Amino acid sequence: MITCTSVSKSYGSGQHAVPVLRGVSLDLPKGSFTALMGVSGSGKSTLIRILAGLESADEGQVTVAGRELSALKPRQRSAIRLEAVGVVFQEHLLLPELSAVENVELPLRGRGFSRAEARKDALEGLEFFGLAELADRFPDEISGGQKQRVGIARALVGGRTVILADEPTGALDRGSARVVFETFRRAADEGVTVLVATHDPLVGDWADATVHLVDGEVEAA
Numbered sequence: 001m002i003t004c005t006s007v008s009k010s011y012g013s014g015q016h017a018v019p020v021l022r023g024v025s026l027d028l029p030k031g032s033f034t035a036l037m038g039v040s041g042s043g044k045s046t047l048i049r050i051l052a053g054l055e056s057a058d059e060g061q062v063t064v065a066g067r068e069l070s071a072l073k074p075r076q077r078s079a080i081r082l083e084a085v086g087v088v089f090q091e092h093l094l095l096p097e098l099s100a101v102e103n104v105e106l107p108l109r110g111r112g113f114s115r116a117e118a119r120k121d122a123l124e125g126l127e128f129f130g131l132a133e134l135a136d137r138f139p140d141e142i143s144g145g146q147k148q149r150v151g152i153a154r155a156l157v158g159g160r161t162v163i164l165a166d167e168p169t170g171a172l173d174r175g176s177a178r179v180v181f182e183t184f185r186r187a188a189d190e191g192v193t194v195l196v197a198t199h200d201p202l203v204g205d206w207a208d209a210t211v212h213l214v215d216g217e218v219e220a221a
């Protein structure tokens with residue numbers, strides 16, 4: 001579901017090129033929850049952005065949800081995100097002027113769903129994660145953990161099969177972080193492939209596997 005082979009990436013060029021990822025290979029099966037760990041600067045965010053198609057690798061191949069990303073133009077990659085790949089960041093990025101359910105509807109509306117269809121699927125998504133009672137609240141009326149879970153519901157709505165998250169619990173207390181990891185677990189148990197970059201050792205209680213990045217390389221297990 002997520003495969004990358006010999007992915008390398010440097011920032012800067014020539015003499016000033018700084019290698020950030022060096023020959024990273026991963027093969028994450030459908031329905032797995034993998035934690036991506038490593039010290040600050042080890043390349044976690046860069047790898048997540050490449051897998052999400054937000055940046056391109058200098059070398060190597062990346063296949064996500066059955067699509068080989070390196071062959072695609074940025075606009076085609078963003079279409080894949082809309083259809084198949086949800087991305088969650090440390091900041092929830094909910095739009096403050098929209099209610100929770102309206103936020104979850106957004107990617108569906110972007111795909112041309114009618115208002116009624118989008119509402120139905122968004123409510124189902126919130127319900128699946130136990131968030132139905134928050135549907136009509138605005139982001140500033142719910143807790144940080146709840147916002148992040150609404151963000152996960154938005155990332156998954158419309159049958160997306162892959163979720164990529166970068167430090168999703170970085171701004172949360174331990175209790176909220178647990179619930180967020182539990183939410184990813186639930187998604188993986190439904191067949192979604194989940195990769196979460198995190199510093200938070202709590203993730204070990206929910207993830208199936210951990211990949212450690214050290215200076216841009218996958219550390220042998």
Ligand SMILES: Nc1ncnc2c1ncn2[C@@H]1O[C@H](COP(=O)(O)OP(=O)(O)OP(=O)(O)O)[C@@H](O)[C@H]1O
Binds near residue numbers: 042047
């Ligand atoms: N756009 C960029 N231009 C230049 N250098 C960058 C850029 N983005 C990241 N880097 C550098 O690449 C290295 C890896 O950064 P990255 O953000 O992927 O690490 P990380 O493991 O996610 O760190 P953190 O845990 O602090 O988020 C760092 O040395 C960073 O300074």
